[in-house]
Amino acid sequence: MLGGAAGARxxxxxxxxxxxxxxxxxxxxxQPAAPPAPxxxxxxxxxxxxxxxxxxxxxxxxxxxxxxxxxxxLAETVAVWLRAHPEVTVVARDRADAYASGVTQGAPxxxxxxxxxxxxxxxxxxxxxxxxxxxxxxxxxPLPEAESLPAATPVPPVLxxxxxxxxxxxxxxxxxxxxxxxxxxxxxxxxxxYERARALRDDGYTWAVVAQQVGVPPRTLRSWFARAGFxxxxxxxxxxxxxxxxxxxxxxxxxxxxxxxxxxxxxVRAQGCRGGYRSVARxxxxxxxxxxxxxxxxxxxxxxxPAAPPAxxxxxxA
Numbered sequence: 001m002l003g004g005a006a007g008a009r010x011x012x013x014x015x016x017x018x019x020x021x022x023x024x025x026x027x028x029x030x031q032p033a034a035p036p037a038p039x040x041x042x043x044x045x046x047x048x049x050x051x052x053x054x055x056x057x058x059x060x061x062x063x064x065x066x067x068x069x070x071x072x073x074l075a076e077t078v079a080v081w082l083r084a085h086p087e088v089t090v091v092a093r094d095r096a097d098a099y100a101s102g103v104t105q106g107a108p109x110x111x112x113x114x115x116x117x118x119x120x121x122x123x124x125x126x127x128x129x130x131x132x133x134x135x136x137x138x139x140x141x142p143l144p145e146a147e148s149l150p151a152a153t154p155v156p157p158v159l160x161x162x163x164x165x166x167x168x169x170x171x172x173x174x175x176x177x178x179x180x181x182x183x184x185x186x187x188x189x190x191x192x193x194y195e196r197a198r199a200l201r202d203d204g205y206t207w208a209v210v211a212q213q214v215g216v217p218p219r220t221l222r223s224w225f226a227r228a229g230f231x232x233x234x235x236x237x238x239x240x241x242x243x244x245x246x247x248x249x250x251x252x253x254x255x256x257x258x259x260x261x262x263x264x265x266x267x268v269r270a271q272g273c274r275g276g277y278r279s280v281a282r283x284x285x286x287x288x289x290x291x292x293x294x295x296x297x298x299x300x301x302x303x304x305x306p307a308a309p310p311a312x313x314x315x316x317x318a
Contacts, residue, residue, distance in 0.1 A: 075102035082106025131314035
């Protein structure tokens, strides 16, 4: 823990003088005792380089420390390791087919259990899929009387469910991945929320009431209604941290005295970055706080307004 120089000072205080080179030489020559053989282990994949190369980590769950690192995450590699450690009796793993096959081949008598993280993850996904089937969210407050509400601004007519914009992609559930099924469930939920929001606005309800009913913020609702039809999402590709290459340039311009987010945002956009204004503002926020040096006093701070009922999505609720 202390290293060479600090270790030598500590030894001198204990009456064992020695140089820092002696301490380092003794530390390098030290061979710790072999740990006890693991009986209850957990296996999972880990990334040498994310998206490129993965290995397998074996954790001794009784001692709470890693037991071994395997070069890949193939079933044969896991089976070979388990055959070399016949004392393993319980294996905690995720639901990957490779690990299931490897444990079955290498330790057929060992018990296989799902780890707690994946149990909670799959429970959350199941709850989210269940909530996505409900166009009326169970936590929405009751609707007020329509007669007491002002007339809503006219909106474009609701598209029929048979239109091209509403057509759901055909996904074969057995062959699709869990991520594809989850994306389809979220799209189904958004489509139901969109149609219900259209119906409520046609009945004269305000943006706030519609937002509470469908679980979507009013700003998102206005964005939906500004488009001609259901706002389908497009999948993002590439690196989303697009401001990373321009961070040094932002730092230089900030130190040069340019502290406004808008011209800085235009500057990084001119350099080819795809980041939005808010991403630039988030980068500048800690710099601005350090520049001010103090927080606003309680006397000048605005009084907190009462919190509005939250508009939760199915994912947030799950």
